[in-house]
Amino acid sequence: MTEARAVLLEARAVRKAYGARPALKGVDLAVHAGEFVALLGPNGAGKSTLFQLLTGLFDADAGELRVCGEDMRRTPVRALGRIGVVFQQMTLDLDLSVEANLVFHARLHGIGGAESRARIADVLARVGLAERRADRVRELSGGNRRKVELARALLHRPAVLLMDEATVGLDPASRRHLLDEVLALRAAGVGVLWATHLVDEAEAADRVLVLHRGELLAAGPPAGLTAAAQCASLSEAFLKLTGAPQAAERE
Amino acid sequence: MSPVHAWLALQAVASREIAKFVRQGGRLASALVRPLLWLVVFAAGFQNVFGVSIIPPYDTYIPYQTYIVPGLLGMVLLFNGMQSSLAMVYDREMGVMRLLLTAPLPRWYLLLCKLLAGTLLSVLQAYVFLAVAALFDVGVPWSGWLYALPVLVLAGMMLGALGLLLSVNIRQLENFAGTMNFVIFPMFFLSPALYPLWKLEESGATVIHFLATWNPFTHAVEAIRFALHGQVAVHSLAIVAGCLAVFFLLAAWGYDPQRGLLRRTGKPG
Numbered sequence: 001m002t003e004a005r006a007v008l009l010e011a012r013a014v015r016k017a018y019g020a021r022p023a024l025k026g027v028d029l030a031v032h033a034g035e036f037v038a039l040l041g042p043n044g045a046g047k048s049t050l051f052q053l054l055t056g057l058f059d060a061d062a063g064e065l066r067v068c069g070e071d072m073r074r075t076p077v078r079a080l081g082r083i084g085v086v087f088q089q090m091t092l093d094l095d096l097s098v099e100a101n102l103v104f105h106a107r108l109h110g111i112g113g114a115e116s117r118a119r120i121a122d123v124l125a126r127v128g129l130a131e132r133r134a135d136r137v138r139e140l141s142g143g144n145r146r147k148v149e150l151a152r153a154l155l156h157r158p159a160v161l162l163m164d165e166a167t168v169g170l171d172p173a174s175r176r177h178l179l180d181e182v183l184a185l186r187a188a189g190v191g192v193l194w195a196t197h198l199v200d201e202a203e204a205a206d207r208v209l210v211l212h213r214g215e216l217l218a219a220g221p222p223a224g225l226t227a228a229a230q231c232a233s234l235s236e237a238f239l240k241l242t243g244a245p246q247a248a249e250r251e
Numbered sequence: 252m253s254p255v256h257a258w259l260a261l262q263a264v265a266s267r268e269i270a271k272f273v274r275q276g277g278r279l280a281s282a283l284v285r286p287l288l289w290l291v292v293f294a295a296g297f298q299n300v301f302g303v304s305i306i307p308p309y310d311t312y313i314p315y316q317t318y319i320v321p322g323l324l325g326m327v328l329l330f331n332g333m334q335s336s337l338a339m340v341y342d343r344e345m346g347v348m349r350l351l352l353t354a355p356l357p358r359w360y361l362l363l364c365k366l367l368a369g370t371l372l373s374v375l376q377a378y379v380f381l382a383v384a385a386l387f388d389v390g391v392p393w394s395g396w397l398y399a400l401p402v403l404v405l406a407g408m409m410l411g412a413l414g415l416l417l418s419v420n421i422r423q424l425e426n427f428a429g430t431m432n433f434v435i436f437p438m439f440f441l442s443p444a445l446y447p448l449w450k451l452e453e454s455g456a457t458v459i460h461f462l463a464t465w466n467p468f469t470h471a472v473e474a475i476r477f478a479l480h481g482q483v484a485v486h487s488l489a490i491v492a493g494c495l496a497v498f499f500l501l502a503a504w505g506y507d508p509q510r511g512l513l514r515r516t517g518k519p520g
Contacts, residue, residue: 055353077252081355091346093267095274107263108354110256 005032006068008082008160008191009054014063016049016214023049025214026063031160031191036183038205039195042242046214047195048088051164054193055085068159081109084153088165088195090145094138098129098148101137102155109156123151127181143174150181160191167201179204199235208234212242252356260356264364265371271338272372282330282376283383286323289445290384294319306447308480316389320381321476322444324399325406325468327377332410333435335369339418352506359503366411366499373407374400395479402478402488406471409491412498413467419505438468443476467494 009031016024024046031037041047052058053065056076065072070079092101099120106116124130127147137145146166153161163182167175179201182192186206194205202208203222210218210225218225218241222234229237272278294316305312342348351361381396391399417430441463448469451460463469470487477484 055349057349057352077355077357080353083353085353087346087349089346089349091350093347094345096267096270100270104263104267105350107259108351108356110253110259110355112255112259112262 005034007031007066008033008068009162009193010064010066011050011054012064014050014053014065015061016046016053016058017061023214024053024060027211027214027216029193029209029216029219031193033159033191034186034189035207036186036192036194036205038202038208039193039211040197040199040202040208040238041195041211042197044213045197045211045242047197047211048164049214050211051085051087051162051195054162055083056080081156082159084156084158084161086146086149086153086161086163086166088168090149092137092145092148092152095136097134097136098124098140099133101148102152105152106155111156119155119157120151123154126154127151141174143170143177146170146174146178147181150178154185158190160193161185163192163194165195165197167196167198175201199233199238202238203234210238210241217241252360256356257360260354260360261364261367264351264361265368268338268365268368268372278334279376279379282327283380285330286326286380287383287387289319289323289326290316290389291387306449308477308482308484314389316387317391318447319445320384320389320391321479322439322442322472323384324377324380324403324475325442325444325472326439327380328373328403328407328410328471329435329438329468331369331373331376332407332412332414333417333430334414335365335411336414336418336421336430338369339365339415340421343418358506359499362415362499362503362506366408366415369411369414370404370407373411374403377403377407391479392481394481398481399475399478402474405488405491405495406475409467409471409495409498412495412502415502416498416505419502438466441466442469442472444468444472467491470494 007030009029011027011029014024014027015022027046027050029037029039039047039050053060054067054072056072056079059073067079068082070082072079093104096104102120102123103116106112106119111119120133121130124133127150129144129147129151132140132144137148140148149166161182167178170178182194183204185192194201196202205222207220208218208222208225209216218228220228226232226234226237229240231237231240297315339348342351352358354361378396381391384390413434417434421430441459443463448460448463451463467490470484470490474484474487474491477487
């Protein structure tokens with residue numbers, strides 16, 4: 001079903017190494033409009049490296065990355081304009097207010113004046129933080145900070161949203177709330193790539209990509225992956241594929 | 252990148268830098284205390300030791316305090332330029348740098364925004380220092396305030412670009428102390444900020460004199476000195492402009508993910 005939708009994010013044979021140590025060994029992936037794709041992998045699998053390449057922070061050693069058809073190497077500015085990102089590490093200015101952080105981002109994306117104010121009001125209402133717009137980010141809880149980051153990532157109305165382990169450090173309720181917020185974006189046609197090492201988050205995805213030691217081991221709907229691995233749950237299938245009992249214990 | 256987008260991005264970066272500066276109340280005070288200590292304390296003690304002969308742009312004997320004003324203006328610019336480097340490293344550690352680098356703008360333009368915002372703060376602080384110096388009766392000609400503006404901007408940009416370049420390789424805030432020791436102090440002391448360079452030559456310190464003539468800060472100070480007296484130091488201005496171009500291009504190269512030094516500094520994960 002997803003094949004008929006536009007491809008928003010595409011990686012082809014992407015390779016990246018840090019010195020002699022390979023981090024990505026020829027990764028292929030695609031995210032379609034309105035699709036929620038979970039990139040599931042244990043710590044050190046290469047998820048953050050892939051995100052750094054997808055956001056143009058670093059350049060791939062080989063392969064091709066495209067966002068809405070724009071090549072990340074040749075036309076990075078246009079490609080970046082179509083992406084919204086929530087990084088694993090928080091990227092808010094703690095000493096600025098919620099609103100000031102959003103104004104900063106809006107201006108970087110060429111949005112100013114009344115349009116900026118309207119969009120900020122809209123995204124803050126969406127994540128339930130309209131009342132906290134004047135508060136300094138430092139005064140917010142971890143969950144609310146993540147909501148601000150989500151609001152910021154949506155401010156310029158990206159076609160594709162990248163979430164890099166965005167729920168790290170959040171309590172279960174905040175985690176669920178953030179996940180639900182992002183899942184709801186599918187209806188608006190936003191493609192989402194959600195990197196996580198938590199299997200329960202991946203279970204909500206349309207498709208799951210299992211990344212381990214820089215290689216994509218499997219891809220498909222959660223039920224399909226579970227069935228293909230002849231396991232009772234996605235969690236078991238993930239462990240079988242990656243052979244990571246330590247991760248299972250943590251789950 | 253449309254002109255409106257470019258202007259909004261500059262506004263974004265500049266207003267954040269200004270907000271940070273206002274928030275850090277002690278920053279202006281420390282930016283002023285440093286040169287004022289030299290002007291009021293050091294110069295008082297050494298004015299009879301360091302006799303300054305009549306050298307261009309001066310056409311008469313001048314008090315030692317007057318001689319060191321251009322150098323102290325340079326000091327304000329130098330420290331603030333290095334502060335830009337510190338701010339870049341801090342932003343990198345806090346993650347804000349990622350936000351900047353993933354904005355849909357050319358990297359060189361983002362760096363230019365940072366540079367212009369830092370220069371604006373540098374020049375403002377330089378003028379505050381000039382005003383405070385005037386209160387201590389160490390003034391410069393009033394016309395010099397105006398003539399010095401473009402030179403202070405150029406010198407501030409050159410030193411800010413040096414800060415940006417240094418920030419490519421400074422990975423942690425802790426390493427900033429090294430910047431102080433290996434960049435700020437040598438640049439300041441190997442310059443005519445506190446004594447004319449002919450004194451180094453006269454005392455036989457030929458190597459130090461040679462290094463000082465190759466120091467970009469030397470030319471920034473001389474360009475400011477001449478501008479304060481309504482004269483143009485063409486040679487020094489050309490060197491400052493050239494250094495600005497080289498430092499900025501190297502910084503832009505360093506922040507380019509396809510070519511620069513950052514390429515080697517990613518982390519697995």
